[in-house]
Amino acid sequence: MSAQRLDGKARAARLLGEVEQRVGACTERGVRPCLAVVLVGDDPASQVYVRSKEKRAAEIGIEARDHRLPATTTTDELLALVAALNADRTVDGILVQLPLPPQCDTQRILLAVDPAKDVDGFHPDNLGRLMLGQPRFVACTPQGCMLLLADAGLPLAGARALVIGRSTIVGKPMTQLLVHADATVTTAHSRTRDLAAEVARADVVVAAIGRPEFVRGEWIKPGAVVIDVGMNRLADGRLVGDVEFSAAEARASAITPVPGGVGPMTIACLLNNVVLAAERRAGLS
Numbered sequence: 001m002s003a004q005r006l007d008g009k010a011r012a013a014r015l016l017g018e019v020e021q022r023v024g025a026c027t028e029r030g031v032r033p034c035l036a037v038v039l040v041g042d043d044p045a046s047q048v049y050v051r052s053k054e055k056r057a058a059e060i061g062i063e064a065r066d067h068r069l070p071a072t073t074t075t076d077e078l079l080a081l082v083a084a085l086n087a088d089r090t091v092d093g094i095l096v097q098l099p100l101p102p103q104c105d106t107q108r109i110l111l112a113v114d115p116a117k118d119v120d121g122f123h124p125d126n127l128g129r130l131m132l133g134q135p136r137f138v139a140c141t142p143q144g145c146m147l148l149l150a151d152a153g154l155p156l157a158g159a160r161a162l163v164i165g166r167s168t169i170v171g172k173p174m175t176q177l178l179v180h181a182d183a184t185v186t187t188a189h190s191r192t193r194d195l196a197a198e199v200a201r202a203d204v205v206v207a208a209i210g211r212p213e214f215v216r217g218e219w220i221k222p223g224a225v226v227i228d229v230g231m232n233r234l235a236d237g238r239l240v241g242d243v244e245f246s247a248a249e250a251r252a253s254a255i256t257p258v259p260g261g262v263g264p265m266t267i268a269c270l271l272n273n274v275v276l277a278a279e280r281r282a283g284l285s
């Protein structure tokens with residue numbers, strides 16, 4: 001038996017179609033949804049990623065304003081830009097592409113973003129609201145994972161879910177979303193003693209480790225749903241996830257591919273957050 005492929009590309013296209021409708025409703029009210037993207041330095045992967053976000057945005061009528069700064073940019077210079085974007089009434093969402101160069105104080109900069117424009121959902125205010133079960137913006141990757149999980153059709157209530165990874169961007173918010181969906185959630189990480197045993201009893205596995213094919217297919221419980229957040233570029237140029245895909249696919253009931261799984265959902269959810277912010281400005285929500 002082979003698993004259902006959770007097609008993130010197709011699901012993202014469907015979500016973007018819905019977002020496009022809502023962009024239209026905002027625009028009719030004179031509010032053109034606008035995302036400001038701040039990119040510091042010239043990391044090629046970040047440039048590719050930012051370009052793909054801006055392309056998707058343009059396709060559905062969201063304006064993307066690019067702010068590219070040199071790799072030598074200081075914290076104060078970034079804080080000044082963020083302050084200007086906060087004050088700009090035509091900007092709905094602000095995305096500061098991570099990682100920032102080492103001389104930049106990332107926490108201070110993320111804290112400076114107006115929480116009402118924090119479409120990444122990285123501000124402590126938004127993370128705290130998520131923990132309270134009253135989210136404003138849900139971080140894009142976990143939001144996308146929840147949509148893909150819904151497609152798998154497995155009831156989350158009472159299910160054993162394992163989140164591997166405890167980052168602020170993925171693991172922690174993912175754990176919260178699963179708890180609020182009434183799953184029984186375990187958060188595993190680099191210090192977890194017996195990861196294989198944790199994986200073996202999980203009905204849902206969300207892998208966000210950042211190591212190629214670290215989760216072995218044979219660990220997966222037969223019938224489990226596997227969401228692979230990993231995106232690892234190998235020396236030969238191939239992109240693989242954190243899960244050993246083909247062996248996991250033989251055991252899982254549903255699994256996300258890499259590429260074409262979580263990645264496209266992250267971008268679609270970002271634009272979903274931008275239109276949410278614009279709807280608030282337009283008085284539509």
Ligand SMILES: Nc1nc(=O)c2c([nH]1)NC[C@@H]1CN(c3ccc(C(=O)N[C@@H](CCC(=O)O)C(=O)O)cc3)C=[N+]21
Pocket residue numbers: 049095096097098099120140231239258259260261262263264266267
């Ligand atoms: N403030 C901020 N917010 C982010 O959301 C953020 C960030 N910084 N920094 C970098 C990471 C990375 N990230 C990706 C999202 C989608 C794909 C994506 O669409 N990947 C394609 C494959 C792309 C390829 O082939 O290289 C896929 O999975 O199918 C990739 C990477 C968002 N990030």
Ligand SMILES: [Mg+2]
Pocket residue numbers: 008257258259260261262263264
């Ligand atoms: Mg993917």
